[in-house]
Amino acid sequence: MNLEINVDPTQAQGSRAILISDPAPSQPEILKQNIRIPTCVLYPPN
Secondary structure, three states: OOOOOOOOOOOOOOOOEEEEOOOOOOOOOOOOOOOOOOHHHHHOOO
């Protein structure tokens, strides 16, 4: 998901950022075949 945010540093904190893009998320893709997940992603980070 891509977000476009306009930031105006001269505004007061809490009203500096304005969302420009559409906030509705895109639908997930359905793959035609299964993709194996690497086993390293199943372990917690060090």
